[in-house]
Amino acid sequence: MRAVCVIGLGLIGGSVLRAAVRAGRAAWGATSSTSDGAAAAAAGFAVLSTEDALARAAEEDALVVVAVPLPAVEGVLRSVADVAPLCRLTDVVSVKQPVADLVARVVPTARYAGGHPMAGKSVSGWPAGSAELFDGAPWVAVADEETSLDAWREAAELALDCGAHVVPTTASEHDAAVARVSHLPHILAAVLAATGAGGGPLALSLAAGSFTDGTRVAGTPADSVLAMCEGNRGPLLDAVDDALGRLGAARGALASTGGLAATVRAGNAGRAALTAVRSGDGREEVHIDLTDPEAVDDLRSLGAGGGRILRFDGDVAIGDLPG
């Protein structure tokens, strides 16, 4: 099994280190946070300096996992370029095109495929992590034009070993998708919380489940929401514009005919589509031969259809698609 070198030991990186060890892999980490580093070392994990960790990765042909916030990625990649420029490389940052652009600029010789586990919490740091964080979660492994299948498979095998299933897609399709289902929900929750509070204590005292659920993620610490949303500016603008158009149409319908049927029925249909993608009923098993020249296209089509990879059997990736 491939050894793993995790740079950044916060919630996500710390959980990757634990999950890699749980899977039986040799694994070590590095972090610029003295508190995260001390906590990881105290829990029995190998914590080195970033340079020593990367040097060991180069020596042992390990997979390097960049697990720092987007603003810190460039600095880590400069260290990679200095110490382990030919390494196998992935990351777990919440946007993919900006990281791919940085890798292409700073350390183009690395054998890179991006990743993104769709799991999180509203708390951060090593103590918040666990080996089980990714169990059953989707984990994007990026298959772009320039991605080698070998690098993609390294990222995908790590995801499976961490208990996740793999969703293959491109960096730009990933960023557009998470803008809609992960970043826009935070913006709308903030808008709803502020509009509700604008009604004063009376309105808040009458709030029931619809308001409580709709504003839950508005309680997430601002810094982590800002890092996530502001780092995905272009795709998030598209998603916000789509939502603005739909909300404006509802406003217009309410003001003119008074009817909201189109808005409410589109919401019903969207929620039904979510249930259908998640359903276990009638899912179709899919086999993709990774030696086939069309393999990358097949992987992307699988992801675009809401499908996932569940395991590898030799050179065959085995997964399923919604029914």
Added chain:
Amino acid sequence: MRAVCVIGLGLIGGSVLRAAVRAGRAAWGATSSTSDGAAAAAAGFAVLSTEDALARAAEEDALVVVAVPLPAVEGVLRSVADVAPLCRLTDVVSVKQPVADLVARVVPTARYAGGHPMAGKSVSGWPAGSAELFDGAPWVAVADEETSLDAWREAAELALDCGAHVVPTTASEHDAAVARVSHLPHILAAVLAATGAGGGPLALSLAAGSFTDGTRVAGTPADSVLAMCEGNRGPLLDAVDDALGRLGAARGALASTGGLAATVRAGNAGRAALTAVRSGDGREEVHIDLTDPEAVDDLRSLGAGGGRILRFDGDVAIGDLPG
């Protein structure tokens, strides 16, 4: 204890009938739904024709509770005007000004104060109801200029007997508040569900908790959402305009400086205000003497401050305010 006559035996009316009986009151009902009527009768409740139910209410000086959807309210009020024009009257419809206007037009002689229990479910009909539905929930009892304190107290006593606490406010303030915390959440959930589904199966396959929570009420059957939202058109337009302004400001900030701090921090503050209104810490006990000429103003101020009435002691209403 005052007897109760409930017209309409769906989720809310059926629960009021059960809760009134649980409280030890004499109670009977009527419904235009043969299935709800048969189910209530089979469960041992007294079910009469609407005319007989209202005639008995006139005879026994009972409190009549209108528990039908807004479009059916006028027809019920015509029966009240025919059979029991001087009765004590309240309602449990989700908007208050339109019902007050109908009462003033159709049966101005009734001793009326409007009500609205803030409890519900995404399923309807007698079988979905229960005596416990209102336990611990807010229940608005309307105290407008034209409301007599005697009528207000009848509505409030029913709410307390049903296990709820009482929030006194005006019809128009109620309608503005529920537009923000009950109707707008349904519109935004529908917009989010449709925008997410617009990202196709890939986006939905990557959706996690923020999207699941933010779209939960988009799964509510369209008919009940439409009845609720379209019946509160003016106040809902104001709430949608407020949300549109906030979402447009977020859009502008993202497009210009790329910064979302104002949006996200306003959301944090709104959610913190919700937690504060709900907190049991530092609440201040309030006594309102109902024989005081300022009593109606005091009740409305209590509601405007996020406060509630918890019980009566003679002519004193006892409640509390958030700390």
